[in-house]
Every structure is written in structure tokens, then in C-alpha cells.
């Protein structure tokens with residue numbers, strides 16, 4: 001399905017690891033909608049070579065490795081991407097998350113602070129780094145659109161989400177703060193999409209994830225939003241149809257965030 005919503009638009013997509021990744025679906029949908037883009041991920045994430053398959057299916061998109069916590073990598077990425085795409089870009093997808101504390105099974109109350117730093121840098125500060133690089137290089141066209149992916153643990157406690165909850169709060173705060181400054185200077189808009197739990201490599205790293213997905217499914221009037229639906233939402237945010245939306249955290253969760261309790265969940269407690 002294509003409505004040419006992104007025809008003539010150029011961008012950078014961070015975070016396509018494999019075909020489960022939300023960024024992977026965004027790349028496929030953005031390509032269908034006529035966008036041209038560069039794909040990027042951490043050098044270590046490219047070892048399996050999966051991203052090359054995606055690049056091929058997206059009109060031989062250029063792939064540029066960049067660790068999103070490394071300013072030199074980001075500078076190189078923006079220079080090469082704008083050169084390759086023939087000028088300024090119109091959209092950026094930040095689809096990056098990783099917590100060494102989650103990976104190593106460290107309980108939130110026993111956090112390892114070196115790991116904690118890494119969680120915040122990779123999953124949140126990286127958005128600031130990307131935006132600062134783009135801002136300094138004046139690499140984004142006026143009315144450009146930046147989307148980062150968040151989760152409702154930024155607002156409410158989900159115990160096993162661990163320090164990623166803190167990272168998501170920071171990510172949403174950076175979205176507002178940078179959104180203000182970039183909006184004033186270039187009318188660039190910056191938003192987060194707060195997505196339903198989704199079966200991906202990052203998602204399934206969270207303890208008890210399957211139960212978590214099932215609970216959210218039963219709590220959401222529309223059911224959980226899938227990754228393809230998320231990609232569609234991202235495409236709409238990159239398009240000119242959403243020009244005046246900025247500095248927002250947009251829930252894409254089938255109504256989960258505003259449901260107190262559902263009949264399906266209550267049913268499970270009936271004696």
C-alpha cells in the first residue's frame with residue numbers, strides 16, 4: 001500500500017537489527033511511501049549482515065555504521081548521509097535501546113552504575129547526541145520530523161523494565177527540550193511514540209515479557225499495536241500531514257495507557 005506520503009523526502013533510520021525490529025518495518029514502509037534514506041546501526045550490530053538484506057530491498061539504501069554514543073561516528077554519519085542523499089534530510093528515526101543491567105539481570109535496587117550510565121547514554125542521551133549533530137551541521141530541512149520510540153514505563157512503574165524506565169523518561173524529556181529549540185530555529189518537530197510491548201530482540205530481553213504482552217493485550221480495548229502499525233504511525237509523523245505536532249509523547253498502544261482496568265482482566269479474579 002502506497003500513498004506516496006514520503007515522496008521526495010530523505011532521512012536516516014537508526015536501529016534495524018533484524019526483521020523483527022520496529023526500525024526494519026519503518027524502513028520498509030518508508031521505502032514503499034517513496035522515501036530515500038540511509039540505514040545505520042552500531043558496528044557490532046552489523047556482524048550478522050542482516051541489515052544488508054534490508055538495504056537491498058529498500059532500493060539499495062546506503063548503510064553507514066555508527067555507535068549512537070560516539071560523536072565522531074555521528075558526525076561521519078551525517079556528513080556521509082547528506083552527501084549521499086544530495087543535501088539536507090527531512091526525517092530521522094531513533095529506534096535505539098539497550099540496558100546492560102537488564103541484560104545481566106541486575107535488579108533495579110542493586111543497579112550497577114557503570115551499566116546505568118550506559119543505559120542512559122545508549123537509550124536516551126543518544127537522542128540528544130543525534131539532534132546536536134544534526135543541529136550543528138544544519139542537516140535537517142525546515143519542517144523536518146524526528147521520531148524516537150518510547151514506552152509507558154516512562155510514566156508508570158513496570159518493575160522488570162528496570163533502568164530502561166529512567167532512560168525512557170529522559171528520552172521523552174529530551175524530546176520536549178530539544179523540540180523547543182529546534183522548533184524555534186528550523187520548525188523541526190521532535191516526538192516520541194510510546195509503543196505497545198512488541199516481540200523484538202530488545203523487547204524479549206525484559207524478564208517475563210510474554211506474560212507482559214498478554215496482560216497488555218487484555219488491558220487494551222483495541223489489543224496491542226503491532227510493529228507494522230507502529231511503522232505506519234511513524235510514516236504519518238514523517239509526512240506533512242502532521243506538521244504541527246511536536247514535543248509530544250504519542251501513545252500507540254490500543255488504548256492501554258488510558259484504561260484503568262478491563263473486563264477481561266477483572267474476569268481472571270472472579271472466584
Ligand code: NAI
Pocket residue numbers: 014015016017018020021022023041042045066067068069094095096097098122149150151194195196197198199200201202203204
Ligand atoms: P531491536 O533490538 O530490534 O532494536 C534496538 C536497536 O538498538 C538495535 O538495532 C541495536 O543494534 C540498537 N543499538 C543498541 N545500542 C546501540 C548503539 N550504541 N548505537 C546505535 N544503535 C544501538 O528492538 P526494538 O524493539 O525494535 O527497539 C527499538 C526501540 O523501540 C527501542 O528504543 C525500544 O526501547 C523501543 N520500544 C520497544 C518496545 C518493545 O516492546 N519491543 C516497546 C516500546 C518501545
